[in-house]
Amino acid sequence: MKVHVNIDICLLHGQCVIAAPEIFSFDDNGDLVWVAEIDDSQVADAEAASDACPEQAIIIG
Amino acid sequence: MAGPQITIVGASLAGLRTAEALRASLPDASITLIGDEPHAPYNRPPLSKEVMEGFAGGGMSEDEAFARLSLRSKLSPDDVQMRLGMPATGIDPNGVRMADGTLIPSDWVVAATGIRPRRLPLHGNESIRHVLRGFDDARALAPMLRPGARMVVIGAGFIGCEIAATGRKLGLHVTLIEPGPQPMLRALGTRVAAAMAALHRRHGVTLLTGRAVEAFTPGKVILDDGKEIEADVIVEALGSLPNTEWLTGSGADLSDGVLVDDRMLATGARNLLAVGDIARFANPLFDDVPRRVEHWCIPGFSARRAAETIAAQETGAPQLPGFAPLPSFWSDQYGMRVQAFGAPALAETQTVIEGDLSQIGEARVIIEYARGGALIGVIGLGALPATIAKHRARLTAALSPKENA
Ligand SMILES: Cc1cc2nc3c(=O)[nH]c(=O)nc-3n(C[C@H](O)[C@H](O)[C@H](O)COP(=O)(O)OP(=O)(O)OC[C@H]3O[C@@H](n4cnc5c(N)ncnc54)[C@H](O)[C@@H]3O)c2cc1C
Numbered sequence: 001m002k003v004h005v006n007i008d009i010c011l012l013h014g015q016c017v018i019a020a021p022e023i024f025s026f027d028d029n030g031d032l033v034w035v036a037e038i039d040d041s042q043v044a045d046a047e048a049a050s051d052a053c054p055e056q057a058i059i060i061g
Numbered sequence: 062m063a064g065p066q067i068t069i070v071g072a073s074l075a076g077l078r079t080a081e082a083l084r085a086s087l088p089d090a091s092i093t094l095i096g097d098e099p100h101a102p103y104n105r106p107p108l109s110k111e112v113m114e115g116f117a118g119g120g121m122s123e124d125e126a127f128a129r130l131s132l133r134s135k136l137s138p139d140d141v142q143m144r145l146g147m148p149a150t151g152i153d154p155n156g157v158r159m160a161d162g163t164l165i166p167s168d169w170v171v172a173a174t175g176i177r178p179r180r181l182p183l184h185g186n187e188s189i190r191h192v193l194r195g196f197d198d199a200r201a202l203a204p205m206l207r208p209g210a211r212m213v214v215i216g217a218g219f220i221g222c223e224i225a226a227t228g229r230k231l232g233l234h235v236t237l238i239e240p241g242p243q244p245m246l247r248a249l250g251t252r253v254a255a256a257m258a259a260l261h262r263r264h265g266v267t268l269l270t271g272r273a274v275e276a277f278t279p280g281k282v283i284l285d286d287g288k289e290i291e292a293d294v295i296v297e298a299l300g301s302l303p304n305t306e307w308l309t310g311s312g313a314d315l316s317d318g319v320l321v322d323d324r325m326l327a328t329g330a331r332n333l334l335a336v337g338d339i340a341r342f343a344n345p346l347f348d349d350v351p352r353r354v355e356h357w358c359i360p361g362f363s364a365r366r367a368a369e370t371i372a373a374q375e376t377g378a379p380q381l382p383g384f385a386p387l388p389s390f391w392s393d394q395y396g397m398r399v400q401a402f403g404a405p406a407l408a409e410t411q412t413v414i415e416g417d418l419s420q421i422g423e424a425r426v427i428i429e430y431a432r433g434g435a436l437i438g439v440i441g442l443g444a445l446p447a448t449i450a451k452h453r454a455r456l457t458a459a460l461s462p463k464e465n466a
């Protein structure tokens with residue numbers, strides 16, 4: 001599965017980093033980075049992150 | 062065997078997330094989602110922030126604005142029966158009663174009807190008085206937010222402060238009237254609230270605290286000290302009332318929202334649950350006092366919990382006790398993010414641990430909130446989430462669930 005974040009609408013709430021720290025994190029500049037290709041065991045976490053994102057910036061699939 | 066009939070009333074964030082969680086955990090349930098608004102479920106926070114700015118400023122059409130709000134869903138049309146545009150008016154042992162008199166038979170009912178703005182019990186200026194809760198409210202308000210127009214916002218809670226800030230961005234003259242001593246005082250505490258007041262004043266808002274509105278005369282707002290303020294548009298943002306009238310007679314405790322236990326089951330009623338802004342629950346992270354929490358994060362947490370409960374009762378599977386979500390909320394004002402974790406509103410003391418409140422809006426400030434000497438909340442002002450993360454982790458460690466503390 002692929003994880004995509006629409007950076008144009010991401011407002012850096014960081015809720016995804018809390019919900020799925022293995023997939024989403026902040027780099028040293030404070031920018032959001034994420035694992036673009038996840039395996040089946042991570043899909044539930046990725047979906048929880050997508051639900052937790054107040055801007056609906058995360059697309060899984 | 063046919064699965065249970067589950068009716069969810071309120072087709073917004075909490076209702077939609079409940080439907081999704083139920084669909085995943087009880088595939089043979091037949092789920093109905095009822096909403097009184099004509100719109101498919103949408104997201105409210107941008108209504109006072111970026112979407113209002115774009116919509117009112119002319120950068121976004123109505124369709125574009127709604128497209129930005131619309132909640133993406135994992136549900137397909139066959140998963141849930143949606144009944145939009147008609148309110149539920151009652152509940153009886155067989156199901157949910159609709160405004161047209163029809164009954165929707167239900168084994169389980171989930172209340173997700175949220176809250177509505179409280180109105181001032183005063184006459185006058187009806188044609189220019191607005192509230193902001195739903196898309197239709199935003200649609201009515203947006204054309205009034207013209208550069209140079211005089212806006213009076215009554216109530217300096219989060220929504221009042223956000224619409225004041227958005228009004229300034231759009232070039233309006235803004236007067237913000239707050240009956241209490243500071244804006245957002247309960248949520249932020251005295252020192253941070255005072256700094257936020259300074260931020261609003263610095264951005265050109267006329268902030269009048271300790272003042273109530275006494276009357277409206279044509280085109281004017283009259284305060285309790287006799288002051289008259291001219292207004293082209295008035296926004297009432299004085300807090301909210303839970304939408305629980307339809308649950309009268311259900312047996313549930315409706316004294317402020319719907320009282321629920323740690324499984325989101327309404328106390329005193331049968332097979333009734335409540336989620337989102339109307340659910341009043343005790344959070345063992347803090348104490349055993351049930352409270353309603355009007356934060357965006359609560360619908361998601363409570364919806365998953367409610368679905369777990371119904372699934373456990375239907376399948377006889379055991380359910381882990383305890384519901385202790387870490388609350389968080391945010392607000393955006395003048396391009397500055399306010400990000401809170403925990404329950405700053407319950408704190409007795411606040412300590413600035415990074416930055417300086419006199420620099421609010423220019424440099425990041427992080428504040429710790431404590432009760433009985435123990436950490437209970439953290440707020441970052443203009444701080445990147447990466448910077449707040451370590452404080453949030455400390456907070457999580459400090460807030461281990463308490464038994465009847
Ligand atoms: C302008 C605005 C800005 C906000 N900004 C933030 C923010 O920055 N950060 C944050 O954390 N939170 C914010 N919030 C709060 C957040 O949006 C709410 O916590 C969230 O919407 C609650 O979801 P809910 O589904 O419980 O209730 P609601 O979203 O209120 O949904 C309830 C739904 O039920 C419907 N309904 C009511 N009665 C009936 C009936 N009898 N029959 C059928 N349907 C009925 C209502 O019309 C509504 O559609 C904001 C809210 C608003 C209004």
Ligand code: SF4
Pocket residue numbers: 005009010011012013014015016017032052053054055056057058
């Ligand atoms: S939760 Fe959404 S808005 Fe926030 S950082 Fe993650 S993707 Fe961006």
